[in-house]
Amino acid sequence: MGTRLDDNISSAADRTIVITGGNSGIGRAAASMLAGMDARVVLAVRDLGKGRAAAESMRGIVDVQRLDLADLDSVKAFAENFTDPIDILINNAGIMVPPLGRTADGFELQFGTNHLGHFALTNLLLGQIRDRVVTVSSIGHRSGTIDFDDLNWERKPYKPMAAYGQSKLANLLFTSELQRRFSDASSSVIATAAHPGLAATNLYKREGSRVLASVTEAVIGLISQNEQQGALPTLCAATADIPGNSYVGPRRLKETTGQPTLVDRSDEAKDAEVARRLWKVSEELTGVEFPL
Structure with missing residues (x-):
């Protein structure tokens, strides 16, 4: 169990913070907290x-x-x-376990939205970013595998949760490779990541049967934390004095609840070669490259 970081949240006053998907869920909670700290918050929303x-x-x-x-x-x-100029970019927006769908560019919807969209956005904005890039992952990354032979679920039967796990694993591999590139470029900008644990947000309410959705919502309501608590790891990853490639999540009950602390990630998320390969493939798919 790591050291609590909530007392290490720094002031965001007079800072410009862009947050994707800040109109609902933990993104909205984080944006509201940051705005209340006198930051200039930009909600980047669909x-x-x-x-x-x-x-x-x-x-x-x-x-x-x-x-x-x-x-x-x-x-x-x-x-x-x-x-x-942007002080902090928070890659927060995400979708979870929808039916098989495609982005406007033909990518599987979760991989395309949760990873490739943020990959392209970050690299396009890097010349303006002064402090850090925060990417929100999930404990679901632990079930993820990067299938380079079928990243977009065009050959194998589609499994929504497996696709979600792949996209959230990609978020952490992106963070580690981005930090490596910052270090190689002698940049003062850092890349960090966070996950909310088990938070009662609308991500769990969108897809599947009504019966399953009702049962899921009831169970999550009993054991989860609220959106404000779920947003605390994001705030810490965005403002606390922590090293690049840090990963922040709740400290209790297998990272599902509790105050934020530095947490571990799966072995797959620590694979530097997979991270480099994913970065190269992501550049090819999006047509966007690292600018520094």
């Missing part, structure tokens, strides 16, 4: 109406910009239009 409604509920300076991570044209348009 639905402008929902984003503006979320912004109106937050105290502080909150901007709303359109970003659809499932469409690389939208990602590139966001990067072209947002030219301000």
Whole structure:
């Protein structure tokens, strides 16, 4: 059990923080907390109406910009239009276990949204980022495997949870390889990652049968923490004085609940060669390369 980090959350005053998917769930909770700390928060969201409604509920300076991570044209348009310096980029948005679907560019929906969209966004914005990149993964990464022969589930039968695990594992491999590249470039920017544990968010309510959704929601409601608690690891990864490639999650009950601390990751998530290979493949798929 690691040392609690919640007392190590630093001030975000006067900092510009871009957070994807900040209109709901732990993203909204994190954005609200950061705005309350006098940061300038930019909600990068697919639905402008929902984003503006979320912004109106937050105290502080909150901007709303359109970003659809499932469409690389939208990602590139966001990067072209947002030219301000960015202190912290939080890659928070994600989808979980939907039916088989494809992004606008033909990628499996979870891999394309959770990983490739954020991969492209981060690299396109790197020249503007001054402090760190935070990517939100999941304890679900432990069930993930990177299948380079079929990343987009075009050959094998689609399994939603396995696809989710692959996308969340990709988030951690992306973080480690990004940090390696920052170090090689002698950059002061760092890459960190976080996961919320088991948080009662709308991710668990979207897909599957109504009966299964009701049962899942009831069970999660009994054992999970709320969105504000689930957002604390993200806040720590974004503001605490921690090394690059740190991974922050809850400290209790196998990382499902509790105060944030530095946590371990699966052996697959520590594989530097897989991380390098995934980076190269991601560059090929998105057409976006590391700019430093």
